[in-house]
Amino acid sequence: MGLRYGTGAEVLAGLDLRLAPGGFYFLTGPSGAGKTSLLKLLYLAQRPTRGRLRLFGEDVGEAPREALPAFRRRIGVVFQDFRLVRHLSAFDNVALPLRIAGQDDREIEGPVREMLAWVGLADRASARPPTLSGGEQQRVAIARAVIARPELLVADEPTGNVDAAMANRLIHLFEALNRLGTTVVVATHDLSLIGAVKGARMMRLEGGQLSDPTGELRNPPPRSTSGAAA
C-alpha cells in the first residue's frame, strides 16, 4: 500500500507488511522516514491512498466511515504529543475509552484507579494535564491507551519523556499486555528498549519504505543499522 497527503509525493510507498496477531514490533527509522504515517494507518487516522489495509481480518481501507469507530475501539494509541484532553483530569482522560464504549461511572472507577496506580499516578488522579509534567502526561496517555485492553496497541515514542526506570516499567506493561494477546507496535529511536523485550521484532522504515518488511530481523540490530536509526 501507499500513502500520500493531498497531491504531494508518497510518504509511504509500496509497503507490504503483515503483523502477526500477538506479535511485538518495534518500528525504527530516521526522523521523517514515515514512522508516524505508518502508525496513522495502523490506528485508522489515515487510509492508504492505494493498496489494501486489512485489520482484524477485515478490509478497513474501504470500510465506510461509520464502521471505523468499532475498529478504533479495538486499538490503543499512545501519541507522541500525548493528546490529552486539557480540561479533563488524569482520571477522566484515562477513563475516556471506557466512557466512549458506554461504561458507566461505577464500572469505570476501579479499573481506572488501578491503571493510574500502575503508571505511578495514583495521587495525581484529579490533576489536569497542564499541571502534569511531560513524563506524567506520557504515563496518562499510556494508561488511556491500554485501559480498554486493546487488541492492537500502537505507540509513537512512548518513553520519550520518562526516565529509564519508568521507561522499563512501561515497556513491561506493554509486554504484559502482549502476553495477554495484544499486538504491540512501538515506534522508537531508543534502541535500548528494543533489547529489553524478548522475542520482539524490529522493522526499519527509511524513505517511505520498509527495509525489513518480513519482520524476521531479531533484535538487537546490527551496529551499523542502529547508528542510522538513532
Place this chain on the structure above:
Amino acid sequence: MNAALFPPASMRRLLPDQKRRAAPWIVGLMTFVSLIVGVTGLAVLSAVSDLSTTAAGRWSLQVTGTPADAARAEALLRASPAVERVERVPEAELRRTLSAWLGPAADQLDLPLPALGQVSLRSGGDGAALAARLTREVPAARLTPYTAELAPLLSTLRGLALLVAGLLIVLAAALAGAVTLAARATLDANRATLAVLHGVGATDAQLLSLVQRRIALDVLAGSAAGAVAAVVVLIAALVPARGLLAGWGGAPSLALGGLALLALLPLVQAVLATLVARRALQKALAEGS
C-alpha cells in the same frame, strides 16, 4: 446518522465549558426582534379584523340637496326593514369640525353643508338595493358602504401584515444561518478534543450529541432571555398605547391563539435551531472524514 438528541450524563463534561459564546446573544437578539415583529403583525391583523367587523353592515349617508331632501332620505331609510338604525350627524358638529379646519371665520362663511349620517343595516340587509332605491327616490342622496371607504386602509394594513410575515421568514432564515455558523464555530473550537474522542472510538453520533447539546442549551438560554426582554418592552410600550388608542376604540385586541403561538415562538426557535445545528454538524463531521 441516528444519534440520541443528548449524550448520557457521564459524557456531558467531555466538552469544555466555554465562557464567551456568541450564540446565546445572537439567538436572544433574534428572538427579541421576532417577538416584537410578531406582536406587531398580530396587532395589524387584529386591527384589520376589528375594522372589517366594525365596517360590516354600516353605510354612510350623504345628502347634498335641501333639508327637505335630507328629511325624505332619512324617512325612507327609517321605513326600510333592512335598516336597524339611522343616526344624523348634527349640523353643529359638522360646523365645529369645519371650524377646526377653517378657523373662526368658518361661522361667517355661508358654506352649503351636506347632511351626513350613519346607517346600520340589519343582518342580511341588502345595502346595495337600498342605496339604489334611495338614489332613485332622492337623487341628491348617496349611500356608500364603510368598507368602500376603508378599502385603501384595509388593503394597506393587509400589505403591512404580509410584510411582517415576510420579515419573520427572513428572521428565521437569519437565525438558521447564525446557528449554522455557531455550530461550526463550536466544532472548530473543540476540534482537538473531538479528534481525541474520535481516536478512542467515538462515533459521529456521539460527537454530534455532545455538540448539539451545547448548541441547544445556548439557543434555549438565548431564546428565553430574548423572550423576557421582548415581553418587558411590549408591556412598557403597549400600556401607554392603550390609553392613547382609547379614543379610537382601544388598542387592537390580540387573538388568544396568536398570543399562544408567540409564546411558543422561543421554544419553536430552539427546536428548529437545534435541528439546523444538527444538520450543519452532520455535514461538517462528514466533510472532516
